[in-house]
Amino acid sequence: MPTDSVDEQFLHRALELAREGIGLASPNPYVGAVIADAAGNVVGTGTYTYSGVKHAEILALAAAGNRARGATLYINLEPHAHQGRTPACTDALIAAGIHRVVACMADPNPKVSGLGFEKLRAAGIHVEVGRLEEEARRLNEGFARYIRNGVPLVTLKSAMTLDGKIAPSPAEARELSDRIPTGGFSGTWITGEVARAHVHELRHQNDAILVGVGTILADNPLLTDRSGRARRRPLLRVILDSRLRLPVESRLVQSAAAERKNDVLVFCVSAREQKSDEQKKAQLEALGIRVERVPADTDGRPDLSGILRRLGELEITSVMIEGGSTVNGTALASHVVDKVFLYYAPKILGGTGSLPFARGAGFQVALVKRLHLHRFGEDFAVEGYLRDPYGE
Numbered sequence: 123m124p125t126d127s128v129d130e131q132f133l134h135r136a137l138e139l140a141r142e143g144i145g146l147a148s149p150n151p152y153v154g155a156v157i158a159d160a161a162g163n164v165v166g167t168g169t170y171t172y173s174g175v176k177h178a179e180i181l182a183l184a185a186a187g188n189r190a191r192g193a194t195l196y197i198n199l200e201p202h203a204h205q206g207r208t209p210a211c212t213d214a215l216i217a218a219g220i221h222r223v224v225a226c227m228a229d230p231n232p233k234v235s236g237l238g239f240e241k242l243r244a245a246g247i248h249v250e251v252g253r254l255e256e257e258a259r260r261l262n263e264g265f266a267r268y269i270r271n272g273v274p275l276v277t278l279k280s281a282m283t284l285d286g287k288i289a290p291s292p293a294e295a296r297e298l299s300d301r302i303p304t305g306g307f308s309g310t311w312i313t314g315e316v317a318r319a320h321v322h323e324l325r326h327q328n329d330a331i332l333v334g335v336g337t338i339l340a341d342n343p344l345l346t347d348r349s350g351r352a353r354r355r356p357l358l359r360v361i362l363d364s365r366l367r368l369p370v371e372s373r374l375v376q377s378a379a380a381e382r383k384n385d386v387l388v389f390c391v392s393a394r395e396q397k398s399d400e401q402k403k404a405q406l407e408a409l410g411i412r413v414e415r416v417p418a419d420t421d422g423r424p425d426l427s428g429i430l431r432r433l434g435e436l437e438i439t440s441v442m443i444e445g446g447s448t449v450n451g452t453a454l455a456s457h458v459v460d461k462v463f464l465y466y467a468p469k470i471l472g473g474t475g476s477l478p479f480a481r482g483a484g485f486q487v488a489l490v491k492r493l494h495l496h497r498f499g500e501d502f503a504v505e506g507y508l509r510d511p512y513g514e
């Protein structure tokens with residue numbers, strides 16, 4: 123009989139395999155599976171990827187062959203009992219003679235949650251659920267938010283000084299940027315190389331990135347995933363831009379025009395259908411950029427809640443907001459943020475015109491829970507939740 127620690131070792135391996143699906147499984151969940159025989163030998167493993175179609179446990183069963191009979195399946199998520207893009211995995215596990223299933227968590231989809239375990243138990247398979255559950259829930263929090271509410275998980279990411287400033291005043295910025303040879307201003311000035319490399323890991327974990335046009339005008343960023351890891355769909359670059367001020371010569375537009383990956387989506391407002399807007403819209407579209415008009419919020423800007431519902435329709439399960447101050451303020455005030463990832467550099471900026479992390483009206487104190495602290499060279503980061511992604 124395997125001991126607890128042996129079970130946990132195999133579940134850790136299943137979670138590792140599931141993580142290999144980051145960038146490749148969305149809009150479906152990350153799933154990794156390990157099959158071990160009665161002597162504790164691994165006889166099959168699998169990782170789910172959307173393009174590979176087959177589920178992790180089916181891949182593991184195929185590798186195990188006859189050795190699956192009497193063996194244990196370790197998996198981070200409940201096996202499916204229903205026909206989806208593929209037949210029910212529970213049937214394949216029963217047919218292969220799996221004796222025991224050890225899973226971290228139930229499927230977060232309320233329509234199917236628990237049904238897989240029920241079917242396995244009804245076939246006489248021993249099922250154990252709940253070990254390493256917290257780790258497993260964090261891994262699939264984007265999928266959970268999306269499948270339960272139809273909107274992506276929203277992470278608000280920012281890099282700031284210890285006094286909570288995300289950029290100096292425009293005049294100070296000009297002076298500093300003269301001394302910085304490359305790229306946008308904020309990213310290169312505040313945090314160090316290790317933290318900046320980590321931002322690309324976060325981008326890699328997200329389906330979309332979202333900024334206000336103010337950041338494009340100030341920093342001219344590319345907003346791409348430069349983690350170097352494979353992804354099935356390019357990171358969708360979303361820009362909030364009420365009156366289409368997005369410069370055609372910006373690096374964002376130029377890269378979209380050169381690469382034609384259909385990976386830039388601009389939201390403007392539907393109230394202002396002026397001729398100049400129409401011309402700019404047509405110009406951007408000719409360069410391979412999607413432009414969508416959406417209803418305005420009370421400030422006359424694209425309404426963030428509506429935008430998130432639209433991103434959900436596009437099968438975007440996670441989006442990272444990368445600021446500036448105005449968009450950060452709107453996102454917090456409109457309660458769309460699920461979690462924050464805030465990088466701090468050991469610097470104090472001060473200055474009268476320097477930009478705070480968030481600005482604008484209507485914001486009330488938000489409690490950040492379940493904190494995780496990270497260290498990146500001289501910088502550190504605070505990760506925490508404003509809302510449970512598994513809640514309503």
Ligand SMILES: NC(=O)c1ccc[n+]([C@@H]2O[C@H](COP(=O)([O-])OP(=O)(O)OC[C@H]3O[C@@H](n4cnc5c(N)ncnc54)[C@H](OP(=O)(O)O)[C@@H]3O)[C@@H](O)[C@H]2O)c1
Pocket residue numbers: 279280281282287288289307308309312333334335336337338340341362363364365367419423424425426444445446447448449450452477
């Ligand atoms: N340190 C960091 O992590 C970091 C990250 C990003 C940016 N920054 C800094 O932040 C500064 C830019 O901040 P910012 O406040 O000027 O600009 P921003 O937040 O990037 O963009 C704000 C603009 O977005 C447009 N917008 C459209 N819909 C919106 C909505 N629903 N809510 C809010 N804005 C909406 C508005 O312009 P329209 O009314 O024309 O649509 C608004 O003025 C730059 O200096 C940049 O360096 C720092």
